[in-house]
Amino acid sequence: MRVSVPLRRAYKLINHGPTTLITSAAGGRRNVMSAAWVMALDFDPAKLVAVIAAGTFTRTLVTASGEFVVNVPTAKLLDTVYAAGQVSGLDEDKFAAYSLSTSEASIVGAPLLEDCAAWLECKVVPEAHMQERYDLFVADVVAAWADDASFVDGVWRFPRDEDRTLHHLSSGVFITSGDIVKAKS
C-alpha cells in the first residue's frame, strides 16, 4: 500500500542509488523517461538534483510546468525502464506504448507510476545556470510516498525479488538491490 513518507526522510528513498523514472506533464501532454542521474541534495527541507538533458521531451515539460515526479521502479518494470530511455515521448505516448498504469499525484501535475516502490513529487528550484550549463535541475521534494511492503520503519526491505529496485549499469544491464548488511556501530 502506498503510504506517505515524512519529507525529512525522503532522501532515504533514493539514498541507495536506484535508477528512476521521471514523469512530467504540461499543457495536456505527459511523458516518462529513465534517469539514473538523480541524487538527494538535502535532508530538511528535502531537495534532490536530477540531470534532464536538453532536447528531451521531458525537459520541455519540466521547464513548462516547473514540476516532475521521481518514481523508483521495481524489477517488475525492468523492460520498461530500459525501453523508456531509448525512445522520445515526443513521438509516442510511452504510457500507452508500455501499458503503464498511473495515478494522480497529491501536489504536482505529473502522474505517479504503478509498480514502483517510491515516489517523490518535486518542484523545480530556479537555478538557470545549473540547468543550462549542466542540464542539472535542483528541486524541492514537496511530497513523498513509498510502498509500505518495501519501505518499513524508514528502511528498505525487499521481501520478494520482484520488489527489488533497479540500478542501471549500461545498455540494458542492471543490478538489482541486493542483501542488507549492517556495519558495526
Next chain:
Amino acid sequence: MRVSVPLRRAYKLINHGPTTLITSAAGGRRNVMSAAWVMALDFDPAKLVAVIAAGTFTRTLVTASGEFVVNVPTAKLLDTVYAAGQVSGLDEDKFAAYSLSTSEASIVGAPLLEDCAAWLECKVVPEAHMQERYDLFVADVVAAWADDASFVDGVWRFPRDEDRTLHHLSSGVFITSGDIVKAKS
C-alpha cells in the same frame, strides 16, 4: 588488478549508485569521508557532482587543493564506510585509526584507497554558487581506475560477495549490489 578506465566510460563506475569514500589531501594533511551523494554528471568530458558539507575537514582540504578522489569501496570495507561517516578527520587520522592502506593517485594529490573496486580522480570545477548554496561540487574526472576482476569489458561483475559495492540506506544499514538482470532490447 587495478587497470585504467577510459574517461568516457568513467560514469559506469558510479552509475549504479554506490556509496563512496572521498579522499582528499592538502598541506601535508589528508582525510577520508563517506559520501552517498555522488553522481555522474556528464559522459565526455567526464564529470561528476558530489555533496561535501560545509564545516567538514574534507571540505577544507578539497577547497585548498581543488582535488579529491571518489573511491568505490567493496563490502570488505563495510565497517570503515560507516565509521568514516561518524567522526571528523580533523580530530584523528582516519587512515591510521581504521588501518587503511593507500597508494598514490596518478594526477591528484589525494590517495587511492585499497579494498575498493573503482577510483575516480577529480579536479574541482569552480562553481562558487553551487558550492556555497548547496554544498555541491562539480568536478572533472581526470583519471579513472577499476579492479579488473569486478569491472570487466565495461560492465560490473561481482564474482564474490566481498567484492560487491555498498549502497547506504541509513544508520549503518547498507544493501550490497545484487544480481545482474538484463532488459529485453
